[in-house]
Amino acid sequence: MDKPRSAFLQAAAERGFIHQCTDLGALDHLFTEETVTAYIGFDATADSLHVGSLVPIMLLRLLQQTGHKPVVLMGGGTTKVGDPSGKDEQRRLLGDADITANIRGIQSVFTKYVSFGDGACDAAMVNNADWLDGLAYISFLRDYGRHFSINRMLSFDSVKLRLDREQPLSFLEFNYMVLQSYDFLELSRRNGCRLQMGGSDQWGNIVSGIDLARRLDQTTLFGLTTPLLTTATGAKMGKTADGAVWLNADRLSAYDYWQYWRNTHDDDVGRFLKLFTELPLDEIAHLEKLDGAEINEAKKILANEATKLCHGADATRAASDTASKTFDDGGIGNDLPSIDVPQAELNDGVLAYELLRRANLAASNGEARRLIKGGGGRVNDAKIANDKAIINSSYINAEGIIKISAGKKKHAIVRPV
């Protein structure tokens, strides 16, 4: 296929958003002809989305910026079923209360990336519980179920992988695909939605929705998937030891979010700049060519741009200042996580390992002690000599605080109160 002509697909292709498309030529034509409504579904399995969902989110943003209408589908109904794609085990079943709370948390993320409203290009948010919850079993089976072939469903990766590995797959989960297909049909009828986008693991689900609409309504719908991002070391995007890289500030601070991007692997910098920032491509081309230590500058730009989108300019500046003070000058930045410790307690002295644990630099006292024994515990940048060391007020520095660290990257501030 030649280069797409529509602004949206052209940018999406150049920036690395496109993995597969059902009919790129026809879709491109559609995009040049009219304002296209496209949707992506998000399941409400947690009260925040994490970096793993950022590719689809950025794609919706791009869609809106190129003059089209994004629809965010919240999976209030499908979350009750659980998507088996990419999962070895059945997900924990969530109740209505959890799902409602999760949707609220997730909504707040989207308002940062796309603008909602009633205009032609304003984003809309819908919840598939609105039409799924009320379905009547028998009539649904007769009207829609007969269009699904079990033979075909069994051949989809989401199902096949489970079966091949002899992992359990319940009938409940098996129906996820059917419901997602029905979602697409429903959105095409209600919102005039022509395109569903999603991660590459959603391909089967998307395609079967397209089939359903063709059979029932004789409409032509399109599917577009984004590549499943892995880092250069092969790990899935968005997971660290401390858990997922959340997009909600109350789950993960702007500083930690900034750090996540700052620690991007060299080989990922160019790719990530294209996907997660809105810098012009020629500028990115220049940045990703930087060699050796210079690539750190590109990483800082990546961190700044990505954090700005998620947490705003002020929080980004604070995170970036803190990072430069902490790492470049070996000092202490204001944005580091901090804990309060009563002055009286510090006068008596507190065990160093306990302080590390309280500052969340270690999960347990035992872990903190191991850290110290391994040479990774620091107070005011000096190694803690032994695991029974005591920290007292004499460690308070000129700024009236104590800096404690686990390794070279994780720091926290102890504030006497």
Next chain:
RNA sequence: GGAGGGGUGCCUGAGUGGUUAAAAGGGACGGGCUGUAAACCCGUUGACUAUGUCUACGUUGGUUCGAAUCCAACCCCCUCCA
């Protein structure tokens, strides 16, 4: 419903009465080298008021001086048959 196999730490997976807080690998974390990178080398990887105590091999009971290991019942999963 019947027959067989299985459920072990973050994950994979060994262990089939005592030296088993449980092999090995992965992951993660820390140290070294660096650029807050990768690769590589070394170390750590249940908790605690810590030469000890407690918790842990699906659940609950039992046998035994002693159980992840043996027995019983139950729960769950897989395969085949109906």
